[in-house]
Amino acid sequence: MSVLLLALVAGAVVGLALGALGGGGSVLAVPALIHLLDFTPAAATTASLMIVTATSATALFSHATSGHVRWKTGALFAAAGILPAVAAATLAAHLPEAVLTTAFAAIAGLAALAMLRKPSADQKPRPPRPTRAAGAGAGLGAVTGFLGVGGGFLAVPTLISVLGLRMRAAVGTSLLVITVNSLAALVARTDGSTPLDWAVVAPFTGAATLGAWDGKRLATKLSGSALQRAFAVVLLAVAACMLADAVT
Numbered sequence: 001m002s003v004l005l006l007a008l009v010a011g012a013v014v015g016l017a018l019g020a021l022g023g024g025g026s027v028l029a030v031p032a033l034i035h036l037l038d039f040t041p042a043a044a045t046t047a048s049l050m051i052v053t054a055t056s057a058t059a060l061f062s063h064a065t066s067g068h069v070r071w072k073t074g075a076l077f078a079a080a081g082i083l084p085a086v087a088a089a090t091l092a093a094h095l096p097e098a099v100l101t102t103a104f105a106a107i108a109g110l111a112a113l114a115m116l117r118k119p120s121a122d123q124k125p126r127p128p129r130p131t132r133a134a135g136a137g138a139g140l141g142a143v144t145g146f147l148g149v150g151g152g153f154l155a156v157p158t159l160i161s162v163l164g165l166r167m168r169a170a171v172g173t174s175l176l177v178i179t180v181n182s183l184a185a186l187v188a189r190t191d192g193s194t195p196l197d198w199a200v201v202a203p204f205t206g207a208a209t210l211g212a213w214d215g216k217r218l219a220t221k222l223s224g225s226a227l228q229r230a231f232a233v234v235l236l237a238v239a240a241c242m243l244a245d246a247v248t
Contacts, residue, residue, distance in 0.1 A: 006036050007200045011207030014051065018208070019059045019215020020222075021231045022171030023152020023178065025052040025208070027108055027238045031245075037200055041097045045147075047196050049186040051205045053179060056152070059212035060175035066220075068172030073133055073163060077155075077173075078180035080134040081141020085181050088145030089188035098246055104147050105243035111157050112235035129163075136162045137177070144181040145188060152178040153235055167227050171219065 010032040018025040026048045033044035063069055092100060136158050143154060155174035159165045165173060219227060 003037060003200060004203055007204040008207045010036060011051070011204040012211040014204075015055050015059075015208035015211025015213075016215040016218070017234065018052070018055050018152065018175070018178075019062065019212035019217075020171075020219040021152075021156065021215070021227060021234070022059075022063075022174035023154075023156045023231070025055060025152060025178070026147075026182075027104075027153045027235065027242075029204075029208075030104075031238065031241055033200075033204075035245075037197075037204075039197070039200075041101065043196055046186070047201050047204075049182050050196075050201060051208055052152075053182040053186060054205050055208040055212050056175045056178040056182065058209045059216060060172070060179055062213060062216040063172035063175055066172070066216075068168050069176055070165060070169055070173045071176070073159075073165070074173040074176035076130060076133045077137035077140070077159070077163075078177045080137030081139075081144065081177070081181050082184045084138050084142035085145035085184040086188040088142040089185045090145075092146045100147060101242055101246040105239045105241075105246060107143060107147070108153060108235050108242065109239035111154050112232045112239060114157050114161060116229070116232045132162055140177070141181055141184070145185045153231075156231060167225070168219070171227065 010029070014025050014029045014032070017023070017028055029048040029051055030041075030044050033039040033047055034041060039047060060069065140154055140158060152174045155177045156167075156170045159170035159173055159177075160167065222230075
């Protein structure tokens with residue numbers, strides 16, 4: 001299979017995940033860029049942030065038109081994570097790649113298990129507290145910068161378990177968080193020291209953007225609990241793959 005076709009297929013899958021699940025874009029994009037498209041881990045994380053920033057912004061618009069974005073909660077959550085994201089991205093540049101890969105796998109696995117243990121995502125929501133939103137947002141921002149991911153794979157479980165949003169609202173709101181956090185982490189990483197293959201990154205991003213619209217349509221056909229289980233299964237699979245890569 002040609003590199004261009006691989007980039008288009010992988011991009012479509014990433015966009016579908018972001019549009020339907022409100023996260024999972026980076027945890028799918030990073031392994032795809034490394035294992036399918038021969039990017040280095042450093043180049044893959046930078047390229048992933050670019051791809052996810054563009055794709056999540058597109059998906060955010062789609063979900064916002066359906067009223068599934070909690071703007072005040074999401075804005076506070078995202079704003080609290082900007083500085084931690086930049087600081088953590090700076091720290092990550094000085095750590096071994098194996099450490100980052102192992103941390104990536106561990107956090108994804110823990111988030112998946114938390115999602116599987118939660119009651120139905122259609123449960124009655126409770127009003128989120130501003131202090132909780134800010135604290136959770138700061139923690140997520142740090143993880144975003146440290147691992148070079150958009151953070152949606154953690155934002156959705158956090159918005160459900162800590163802030164009490166329903167699954168559909170968590171999906172839409174997480175896209176706002178991903179867009180802001182990815183952009184902040186990208187600014188911290190884009191220093192020109194990591195060259196990118198734009199012949200791969202550009203079609204990957206285009207396919208992901210289109211896939212996000214299809215993901216939004218898919219999400220409307222599934223229940224919140226079904227989306228939550230699907231999200232957890234994707235996370236477990238990615239965590240297993242990344243952990244295997246770190247120990248081999």
